Amino acid sequence: MMNQVHIGVDIGGTNTAIGLFDQELALRAKRSFATSLPHYPGKTDRPIPFLDELAERIFRLVGEHAPGAKLAAVGMGVPGRVDPVNGIALAASNLAWANVPVAAEMSERLGVPVYIDNDVRIFMLGEAMAGAAKGSGSVIGVTLGTGMAAAVMVDGKMWEGHRGFAGELGHDQVPGYHARCNCGGYGCLETIASATGIARLGAEAAANGRIPFLHSPDGRITARDVYLAAMAGDSAAADIFRFVGATLGSKLTTAVYLLNPEMIIVGGGAAAAGELLLGPLREAIYGKYRFEVKPAVVAAALGDSAGLYGGVHYAIGRGSE
Known part of the structure; x- marks a missing residue:
């Protein structure tokens, strides 16, 4: 029985992955889905359909694999240029995002702190904490x-x-x-x-x-x-x-x-x-x-889970600041 869980998210131009981690930061379940970009190639600062779907899939993953557990925080890797302090995706060319307040939007939907950084730095953090590095x-x-x-x-x-x-x-x-x-x-x-x-x-x-x-x-x-x-x-x-x-x-x-x-x-x-x-x-x-x-x-070493591990470790590190 898990009392508390963290979520790691790896947003890609083609697919987005979600990982659920227990109190010991072990990956207990993960899912992926196609990154919906109905606005593409037109740029947007409010990719509402995608953010709504991501929140719904996170709630579903927690409900399926950790019913009753408290969601503590979410860490996300976002492609392109990112302002991690303010949680804004400044420019993600493969998503056609510009100045999207991802952290605030997702925190409002999920009711927990959400932290974002560039997806490759999140990938690197995952490999540094639990993988090849x-x-x-x-x-x-x-x-x-x-x-x-x-x-x-x-x-x-x-x-x-x-x-x-x-x-x-x-x-x-x-x-x-x-x-x-x-x-x-x-x-x-x-x-x-x-x-x-x-x-x-x-x-x-x-x-x-x-x-x-x-x-x-x-x-x-x-x-x-x-x-x-x-x-x-x-x-x-x-x-x-x-x-x-x-x-x-x-x-x-x-x-x-x-x-x-x-x-x-x-x-x-x-x-x-x-x-x-x-x-x-x-x-x-x-x-x-x-x-x-x-x-x-x-x-x-972590394959397509590196960004999930990195996201969770990033969220815990930012949350302790």
């Missing part, structure tokens, strides 16, 4: 999902930057590439190094006849379709992962020289490709980084 001091975390971003932990502390915008590596441009990004720019790294980018590259290759066996039941090619084609032996599909890994590795090498991290942790949906992606990423960094001791390049 546990016990490490300096780490770079990267998530490859609908978009792509990074987080940096230095000497055990999260680096937020001057205005909290540190880690937006996904919007650094790749010379010679011109795909339109949801931020409004062209050739951003996340148009290549993300699940969305992999799907786009796969669709382009299929349209050009270079991946004849790449197909999807509904005609819409996903990153998983490209992965399955590569695992089936399709060299053009494998080349896409090599290109993505090498491109991301080239960008990260500069950060490795600057920060000298112990490790680089890769999470997000595209990380499920494992060594198909991590191998080329590792090779790109190790080929350019000249010092003898090189950072480990590993997949997130």
Whole structure:
């Protein structure tokens, strides 16, 4: 019988995950659902349908797995630029959110304190508290999902930057590439190094006849379709992962020289490709980084639960301030 529970939430451009944690911060149940964006691509500061659905699903999860328990607090990871002090999602291009007072809106619905931060910092916190980065001091975390971003932990502390915008590596441009990004720019790294980018590259290759066996039941090619084609032996599909890994590795090498991290942790949906992606990423960094001791390049240990663990630990930490 659980007397008190915490909720962690990981909002993504495609799916949103919710995790219920007991008093010992063990994950007892989790659910995911499609992130509803009826306003997209038009920007909004009040995504009411989504916030209403999220609150309803949180109440349902608690009712199903911890009936009678008190909900203590909620911690949430939100993509894009975030003001964690005031709980505002300033700009989330893959959600088309602008200046959304997420913490206040959700706190009003749930009747408990709600705390938010950038989703990749929340991911990194989860891996630092219970995953691959546990016990490490300096780490770079990267998530490859609908978009792509990074987080940096230095000497055990999260680096937020001057205005909290540190880690937006996904919007650094790749010379010679011109795909339109949801931020409004062209050739951003996340148009290549993300699940969305992999799907786009796969669709382009299929349209050009270079991946004849790449197909999807509904005609819409996903990153998983490209992965399955590569695992089936399709060299053009494998080349896409090599290109993505090498491109991301080239960008990260500069950060490795600057920060000298112990490790680089890769999470997000595209990380499920494992060594198909991590191998080329590792090779790109190790080929350019000249010092003898090189950072480990590993997949997130907590998988798609990292953001849930991070959200709960973040909420508890903020609540104790």
